[in-house]
Every structure is written in structure tokens, then in C-alpha cells.
Amino acid sequence: MGIGVIGEGLKVREVRVLLDGWQDxxxxxxxxxxxxxxxxxxxxWKATSARETRGHRFEHAAWKIxxxxxxxxxxxxxxxxxxxxxxxxxxx
Numbered sequence: 748m749g750i751g752v753i754g755e756g757l758k759v760r761e762v763r764v765l766l767d768g769w770q771d772x773x774x775x776x777x778x779x780x781x782x783x784x785x786x787x788x789x790x791x792w793k794a795t796s797a798r799e800t801r802g803h804r805f806e807h808a809a810w811k812i813x814x815x816x817x818x819x820x821x822x823x824x825x826x827x828x829x830x831x832x833x834x835x836x837x838x839x
Contacts, residue, residue, distance in 0.1 A: 750824050750833040757815045757837055762790070764824040764833070766806040769797045773827055775808045780821040780834065789814075789822065 753761040764775050773795040779786040795806035816822065816837045823834035 748824075748826060748829060748831060748833055750822075750835050752822060752835045752837075754812075756839050757818060759812045759814060759816060759822065759837065761809055761811055762822055762824065763807070763809045764795070764826065766795065766826060766829075767804075768806070769804050770795070770806050770828065773806050775824050775826045777810055777812075778823050778825060779816065780823055781817065781819075786820075795826075 749765050751763040752759055762777050766773060774792045775795060776788060776792045777790040778788050790810040793808050795808045798805055798807050818839055820837050821834040823832050825832050
């Protein structure tokens, strides 16, 4: 599982998550964390979509954000059925 963020500096335009393999019924959401503590949900639950490229199967979800976040805050993606929650740190 991986997370990707598109934007410049503190402004985030889009957040994406990729899951290896096909996982029927997978859903994901984006949350904001600061200093290791949960702050709020940035985007709610969204169903992932199955894709296949050159024989590689994966689940994908993307959210348009278009907001700025505090320096050193983290955007994390929670996915149903997974204990791991990948995060990315927002920096100037």
C-alpha cells in the first residue's frame, strides 16, 4: 500500500492511494495528524476502483483536496482491512 500527494509547499491538490492486488469492497479515507495525534478527517470513505496495467492488478482511489495544511502535519490514508496507515509529511 502506498500514498502519493500532488501539490506545492503546504498546498495539497490531490491525495492518492494504491493497494497491490484486487480487493473487493476496499474503502479508504484521508485524515490529518499533527505531532502523532489525530486532528480530523480530511475526506471521508471512498470505494477504491480495480485497475490492471501491463498485467499488474491494483486498487486505486484519489481525492481532490485543494487546501493548505500546517508545516510538518501529516496526511494519512486508512484502508478497510489493513492495519498499516501510510502517511506523508507536509513541508514547506
